[in-house]
Each structure stands twice: as C-alpha cells, then as structure tokens.
Amino acid sequence: MIERPHQHDEGRYLAPSTAHRALTGGPIAVAPTRGEAFVAAVRAGGGDVQPLDENTKGLVWLSETRSDELSDILQQHPGIEWLQLPWAGVDAFSSILNGLAGTNEQDRPVVTSAKGAYSEPVAEHALALLLATLRELPQKARAARWKDERTGLSLFGNRVLLVGAGGVARAFMDLLAPFHCEVTVVRRDPSQHMEGAAKTVGQDGWRELLPEIDAVVLAAAHTDSTRAMWAAPEFDALPQHAVFVNIARGPLVDTPALVSALKSGNIAGAGLDVTDPEPLPDGHPLFDIPECVITSHAADTPAMTRPLLAARVTHNTKAFLSGSPLRGVVSVEEGY
Amino acid sequence: MIERPHQHDEGRYLAPSTAHRALTGGPIAVAPTRGEAFVAAVRAGGGDVQPLDENTKGLVWLSETRSDELSDILQQHPGIEWLQLPWAGVDAFSSILNGLAGTNEQDRPVVTSAKGAYSEPVAEHALALLLATLRELPQKARAARWKDERTGLSLFGNRVLLVGAGGVARAFMDLLAPFHCEVTVVRRDPSQHMEGAAKTVGQDGWRELLPEIDAVVLAAAHTDSTRAMWAAPEFDALPQHAVFVNIARGPLVDTPALVSALKSGNIAGAGLDVTDPEPLPDGHPLFDIPECVITSHAADTPAMTRPLLAARVTHNTKAFLSGSPLRGVVSVEEGY
Numbered sequence: 001m002i003e004r005p006h007q008h009d010e011g012r013y014l015a016p017s018t019a020h021r022a023l024t025g026g027p028i029a030v031a032p033t034r035g036e037a038f039v040a041a042v043r044a045g046g047g048d049v050q051p052l053d054e055n056t057k058g059l060v061w062l063s064e065t066r067s068d069e070l071s072d073i074l075q076q077h078p079g080i081e082w083l084q085l086p087w088a089g090v091d092a093f094s095s096i097l098n099g100l101a102g103t104n105e106q107d108r109p110v111v112t113s114a115k116g117a118y119s120e121p122v123a124e125h126a127l128a129l130l131l132a133t134l135r136e137l138p139q140k141a142r143a144a145r146w147k148d149e150r151t152g153l154s155l156f157g158n159r160v161l162l163v164g165a166g167g168v169a170r171a172f173m174d175l176l177a178p179f180h181c182e183v184t185v186v187r188r189d190p191s192q193h194m195e196g197a198a199k200t201v202g203q204d205g206w207r208e209l210l211p212e213i214d215a216v217v218l219a220a221a222h223t224d225s226t227r228a229m230w231a232a233p234e235f236d237a238l239p240q241h242a243v244f245v246n247i248a249r250g251p252l253v254d255t256p257a258l259v260s261a262l263k264s265g266n267i268a269g270a271g272l273d274v275t276d277p278e279p280l281p282d283g284h285p286l287f288d289i290p291e292c293v294i295t296s297h298a299a300d301t302p303a304m305t306r307p308l309l310a311a312r313v314t315h316n317t318k319a320f321l322s323g324s325p326l327r328g329v330v331s332v333e334e335g336y
Numbered sequence: 337m338i339e340r341p342h343q344h345d346e347g348r349y350l351a352p353s354t355a356h357r358a359l360t361g362g363p364i365a366v367a368p369t370r371g372e373a374f375v376a377a378v379r380a381g382g383g384d385v386q387p388l389d390e391n392t393k394g395l396v397w398l399s400e401t402r403s404d405e406l407s408d409i410l411q412q413h414p415g416i417e418w419l420q421l422p423w424a425g426v427d428a429f430s431s432i433l434n435g436l437a438g439t440n441e442q443d444r445p446v447v448t449s450a451k452g453a454y455s456e457p458v459a460e461h462a463l464a465l466l467l468a469t470l471r472e473l474p475q476k477a478r479a480a481r482w483k484d485e486r487t488g489l490s491l492f493g494n495r496v497l498l499v500g501a502g503g504v505a506r507a508f509m510d511l512l513a514p515f516h517c518e519v520t521v522v523r524r525d526p527s528q529h530m531e532g533a534a535k536t537v538g539q540d541g542w543r544e545l546l547p548e549i550d551a552v553v554l555a556a557a558h559t560d561s562t563r564a565m566w567a568a569p570e571f572d573a574l575p576q577h578a579v580f581v582n583i584a585r586g587p588l589v590d591t592p593a594l595v596s597a598l599k600s601g602n603i604a605g606a607g608l609d610v611t612d613p614e615p616l617p618d619g620h621p622l623f624d625i626p627e628c629v630i631t632s633h634a635a636d637t638p639a640m641t642r643p644l645l646a647a648r649v650t651h652n653t654k655a656f657l658s659g660s661p662l663r664g665v666v667s668v669e670e671g672y
Contacts, residue, residue: 006493006516121490124515128467135464140631141477144623146615147632154457154640157342174514179460180342279482287480295476296483304490 008308010315010327012174013167014116017329021110023081025321026057032069035062041310045317058082058320059109060313064092071096074109082320083109084313087305088118090330100332111330116167117312118300123171125299126217126247129271131155133243134215138269138293153214153241153268155179161186161206161213163229164220164248165194172219173197184209188225203229210237215245222249230254235261243269247299250276255286262289273299344644346651346663348510349503350452353665357446359417361657362393368405371398377646381653394418394656395445396649400428407432410445418656419445420649423641424454426666436668447666452503453648454636459507461635462553462583465607467491469579470551474605474629489550489577489604491515497522497542497549499565500556500584501530508555509533520545524561539565546573551581558585566590571597579605583635586612591622598625609635 027050028042038060042049047058052073059080061070064087074080074096085093090113100108132138135152158181162169165187173196176183185194190202201209203225216238220226230244231254238244244267246253255276261267269291275284278297286292312328319326330336363386364378374396378385383394388409395416397406400423410416410432421429426449436444468474471488494517498505501523509532512519521530526538537545539561552574556562566580567590574580580603582589591612597603605627611620614633622628648664655662666672 008492120492124467124490124492125471125488128464128471128473131460131464132468132473135461135631135634137464137468137473137629137631138477141474141629145618146630147634148615150632150634150637152461152631152634152637154460156344156456156460178510178513279484282481293473293477294482295471295473295488296486298471298483298486298488301486301488 008120008311010117010311013119013170014327017325017327021081021106021108023110023320023323024057025323026081027055028058028060028317028320029053029056030060030062031073032061032063032066035060037306037310038062038313041313042317045314046321047317052077054079056080058084058317060084062086067093067096071099074100078107080109082316082326083111084316085111085113085330086309088113088115090336094335097330097332097335108332110326111332112312112316112326112328113330114305114309114312115328115330115336117308117328118305119167119171120308121301121304122168122247122299123175123219125273125295126168126172126219126245127175129245129247129273129293129295130160130215130217130243132293133245133269133271133291134158136269136291138271139290141293142290153243155181155215157181158214159212160184161209161216162194162197163206163216163218163226163252165192165200166219166221168219168247169194172217184213186220207234207237210234211239213238213242215243218246218248218252220248220252222251226252228252228254230258232257232260235266238267240265240268242267243271245271247273250274250278259285259289262286262291271295273297344456344647346453346647349455349506350663353661353663357417357442357444359446359656359659360393361659362415362417363389363391364394364396364653364656365389365392366396366398367409368397368399368402371396373642373646374398374649377649378653381650382657383653388413390415392416394420394653396420398422403429403432407435410436414443416445418652418662419447420652421447421449421666422645424449424451426672430671433666433668433671444668446662447668448648448652448662448664449666450641450645450648451664451666451672453644453664454641455503455507456644457637457640458504458583458635459511459555461609461631462504462508462555462581463511465581465583465609465629465631466496466551466553466579468629469581469605469607469627470494472605472627474607475626477629478626491517491551493517494550495548496520497545497552498530498533499542499552499554499562499588501528501536502555502557504555504583505530508553520549522556543570543573546570547575549574549578551579554582554584554588556584556588558587562588564588564590566594568593568596571602574603576601576604578603579607581607583609586610586614595621595625598622598627607631609633
C-alpha cells in the first residue's frame with residue numbers, strides 16, 4: 001500500500017518559483033545511490049537518465065549524509081544546471097548552499113528541494129490529531145474500562161484558529177472543508193486572504209479572538225516572530241473546551257505553559273507531533289497527561305514522503321527540459 | 337460551542353418518505369417536557385406551539401422513558417396527525433407502534449423519528465477512528481516515551497471497504513472525498529451505486545476483495561445478514577497493515593476473532609465505538625490491546641444530537657404544515 005500513489009497534484013500546495021538561470025536541459029544523473037523509484041520518476045518526466053559524466057545537466061541527489069561528495073561533484077561538473085535535493089529541509093547542505101551563494105548566478109545550478117511536497121500527509125496528521133483530541137481518543141485509549149457517559153465534541157461547525165498559511169495550511173483547509181468550520185487564519189501578511197477561511201488576520205490581530213476559538217492548529221514556520229508565540233496568556237485566553245494541535249515546530253510553544261494549561265484543565269486536550277525539546281526526554285510531564293497524545297515527529301514518515309518526492313522529481317524534470325518554472329527552488333542566499 | 341449549529345443540510349443524508357395519511361396541519365404541542373430548543377425548532381418551521389388539548393394536530397415527544405403516558409395521550413387525542421419521536425432508535429416505543437399497526441392507516445398519526453439525522457457526527461467519529469488507527473494514535477497515547485522510528489500510514493489513496501450505504505455511509509463518503517481513496521461499498525442492493533465509490537458490491541461479492549483492502553469501516557445496520565459478518569476468515573484475509581473501524585453495531589463482529597486478529601498482528605489496529613457485549617465488561621481483553629481504542633458508544637453524544645434533532649423538528653414542522661414529505665417516517669408495521 002505504502003508506495004501506491006494517489007492523484008497527488010504537485011502544484012496544489014506550492015506556487016512554482018522561476019529559476020533565474022537559463023536552462024538548456026540534457027542528461028540527468030541519479031546519485032549517489034541509484035534509487036530505482038527516482039530513476040523511474042525522472043523517466044516519467046521525459047528525462048534521459050545517464051551515469052554522472054561530463055554531459056550531465058541535471059542531478060537528483062538522494063543522500064542527506066554525503067554532502068562532501070556532492071560538493072566535489074558540483075565543482076568537477078560545472079555543466080550541471082539543475083540540482084534536486086532530497087526532502088524538504090536543506091540544513092544538511094548549508095555549506096554547499098553557502099558556497100554557491102558566493103558565485104555568479106549564471107554559473108551555478110538551480111537548486112530545488114522537496115519543500116511544499118509533503119503538505120498532504122502533514123495536514124492529514126493535523127486533522128487526525130484534531131479529531132482525536134476533540135473526540136477524547138487519547139484518554140479513551142489509555143482507559144481500561146467502558147465509559148458510561150457519552151462525551152466528546154464534534155468538529156462540525158467549530159471555530160478553528162489556523163496559524164500559518166503555507167502548503168500544509170492550504171492542504172489542511174482542503175481536508176477541513178466538509179466540516180463547515182469557521183476558520184481564522186493567522187499569517188504574516190493578512191492582506192493575502194486564505195481561500196475558504198472566514199477571516200485572515202496578522203500576527204497582532206489574533207489574541208483577542210481566543211475566547212471564541214474551539215480548536216487551534218499550528219502550521220507555521222519557526223521564525224523569530226513565531227517562537228514561543230503560545231505561552232501562558234494565550235492558553236489562559238482559550239475556552240476550557242478548546243483543543244490544541246501542533247504539527248509545526250515545538251519551539252512555537254512554551255512547553256511549561258502547555259503542561260500547566262492541560263493539567264489545570266484550562267484547555268481540554270493537545271495533539272503534538274512536535275515538542276520542545278525534541279526528542280522529549282523520558283519522564284517528561286507531557287507523557288503523563290491523559291488528554292495529550294505525542295506522535296514523535298511522524299506526521300510525514302519516509303514511506304509517505306518517498307512517492308511525493310518522486311512526484312516532485314517528475315515535475316521538475318519536465319520543467320527542466322521544457323524551460324518552465326521548477327518547484328521548490330531553494331534560495332542559496334537565504335539557505336532555504 | 338456545543339449548540340452552535342453549522343450549515344447542516346437536513347436533506348443530505350436521508351431521502352424523505354411520503355406519509356400516506358393526508359395531513360391537514362394545525363397546532364403543535366411539545367411534551368412531556370417543554371424543551372425550549374424544540375419549541376424554538378417548531379416555531380422556526382412556522383408551527384403554532386400550543387399546550388396539548390383537543391385542537392392538537394402535531395406532537396413533538398421528548399421523552400424516551402414515559403411511553404405509557406404517550407400511549408394514553410394518543411388514545412385521548414385522536415386528532416393528532418403527526419407524532420415526532422426523539423432520537424433515531426424507536427425501540428422504547430415498540431408497544432405504541434404495535435398498537436398503531438393494528439389500526440386503520442387513515443386513523444393513526446404519521447410517526448417520525450430522528451433516523452438519518454445524526455449521520456454527520458457518526459461519520460466524523462468513523463473518520464476520527466480511521467485516521468487514529470492508521471496514525472497509531474492508540475498505541476502512541478499509551479506510550480510514555482518518544483518513539484525514534486517514524487511510523488504510521490497515510491489515508492491518502494488508500495483502498496477502503498465501507499460496509500453499509502445509509503446516511504452515515506453517505507456522510508462518511510463526503511468527509512473521505514479529499515483523501516482520494518478507492519472506496520468499495522458493500523450494500524444489500526449493489527445495483528444502487530454509491531456516489532463517489534469506485535465499486536459497489538453485494539453481501540456476497542466482498543470477501544474476495546479483502547487482501548487488497550487497507551481499511552475497513554462498518555456503517556451497516558444490525559440484521560440477520562450482517563450479524564457476525566466479520567469473523568476469523570474475514571480478519572485473516574486482510575493484509576497485516578489493515579485497520580478496522582466499527583461505528584455500526586457490536587454484533588456485526590465476532591469479538592474473539594477480532595481480539596485474536598489484533599493480538600496476532602493479523603491486522604494493525606482497531607477503532608471501536610461499539611462492541612459485543614456492550615458495555616464491554618471490565619478486564620475484557622480488548623481493553624489491553626495497545627492497537628485498539630474503544631470509545632464507548634460516543635459517536636453521537638446528546639450534545640451533538642440535540643441541534644440535529646431540532647433541525648429535524650423544524651424540517652418536519654414545515655413539511656407537516658405544507659403537506660410535503662416528512663423525513664424519518666417510521667414504519668409502524670416494521671417497527672423502525
């Protein structure tokens with residue numbers, strides 16, 4: 001089942017970026033391992049897969065740990081016009097990106113990553129945690145007896161605060177649509193209205209709305225302005241039936257404040273795919289709270305992301321060969 | 337939050353039934369308790385709410401335990417043309433229904449229930465359990481430590497076997513739509529294709545499909561042909577990564593076979609809102625299985641159903657007064 005692709009639309013959750021460098025196209029190498037799924041993905045995009053040599057124009061790089069080797073390859077093959085990196089984060093390649101940033105834009109490859117490609121499984125995980133916390137699944141999974149009282153909340157018609165407006169947030173809105181929720185989106189630029197949301201507000205406009213919010217979903221990047229944005233005052237302002245889901249990054253949340261909000265019953269539950277610190281150490285108080293489920297950064301597993309990375313490779317191969325915009329272009333200057 | 341209605345479409349999940357009796361309409365009583373929400377619901381449908389007297393034409397009955405009293409009222413008020421019963425099941429009123437079945441159809445009230453009205457919360461619970469079992473939330477909620485291996489399955493593109501094709505199944509299909517699953521529906525009459533399903537099969541056509549199924553959702557009525565339809569051979573035929581969700585009725589499943597399938601790893605997880613027996617006794621082996629979550633018949637809580645019953649009352653009031661088809665008409669002969 002794991003590798004069976006659904007009708008994933010590679011363009012749905014990330015706008016294409018235009019590569020500044022003029023690309024001529026040509027043979028594409030898949031390295032340092034052969035990765036049959038990715039060879040097939042290049043071919044599905046019309047690419048001519050050849051071993052790495054002086055004619056190589058495109059390179060699909062499948063290792064996160066062999067970046068020294070990649071650095072050498074790029075220096076020895078200045079004809080490489082397009083480099084596809086694996087996975088969404090490119091931290092492992094920061095020295096290569098720094099090196100490229102110091103060169104003339106026309107003399108370096110266009111670098112693409114998988115950023116934005118894994119929106120669907122991560123958004124799905126957010127919905128799983130949201131429904132689970134509303135329906136009290138964490139405490140019911142822990143309970144070892146039948147519960148006579150029928151409790152739990154429905155998501156239909158709820159007021160959801162969605163923090164973030166990137167690919168994951170967009171995919172989450174799609175999954176949320178049949179539930180007719182009233183969604184408020186928090187994003188840096190509130191003038192860009194999120195399709196399907198009732199309201200789009202900026203970083204300063206959301207705190208006064210908290211008493212009217214039933215569920216919070218964090219899907220924003222970790223930046224200076226989002227760090228610890230959820231602390232004691234924010235948790236205190238939520239109604240006691242509210243649930244809290246974080247599939248973004250642990251440091252967006254002040255962990256002791258979250259522990260305290262859950263323990264005191266100031267919020268009803270939490271579904272956390274990410275924590276601060278991470279991994280959460282054994283014996284951490286969050287593990288002991290029946291209303292909390294922690295999924296250990298598993299919103300997108302390698303098995304889920306593999307076919308989505310393959311779809312990105314196919315898309316970018318087509319784009320590379322036809323001169324149209326590639327997806328997931330990395331800014332070598334900004335390093336992401 | 338609990339009582340805030342979303343844009344619930346009362347007609348979406350249940351076709352109207354035509355009442356055979358010609359209805360003239362008239363004053364409607366709400367009894368034996370006044371139930372302000374239901375008085376408001378009658379008024380929202382254009383009804384004239386009056387205390388029970390000789391002019392009463394419609395009766396919204398809000399108690400499940402005072403059926404003797406209701407029986408007396410019906411005998412003393414032969415002018416009552418429409419009786420709305422509370423909740424979806426009408427077992428508590430079987431003696432009344434039996435009594436009415438012995439009378440001339442033109443001389444008895446049209447009886448309606450809430451059947452079909454609670455499809456949305458029940459379907460939502462099915463999705464909650466499905467996502468939770470795929471994402472391993474039951475075992476992660478029980479675990480008291482960070483898990484280094486990133487595991488879990490995505491629902492996107494999965495092959496789902498949906499048993500049942502009533503209002504809950506229809507509502508579930510709506511929630512499932514954004515996940516692009518390949519759904520096979522099992523129903524009594526497979527010539528009635530379920531919208532959105534890849535395949536609709538009859539009671540005899542589904543067992544050979546099981547090796548290709550990733551997730552099973554039971555949403556069928558409990559009848560002679562569905563009792564214990566899931567037993568050892570069916571569980572054995574599923575792949576080991578498959579998950580199993582039951583939000584229908586416990587007796588559709590052979591419980592010892594389910595326990596054994598879970599314990600042996602023949603299936604990956606189970607989400608059960610209903611069990612056999614119910615309540616499940618303390619110490620039952622299902623409570624000890626980390627891959628299993630039991631929600632104690634809480635797919636639709638009283639708080640969830642109240643606004644939906646109100647919507648049904650409003651719809652039926654309008655229909656009663658305008659002579660158009662009522663929803664949830666109970667067959668007094670068949671007793672449901």
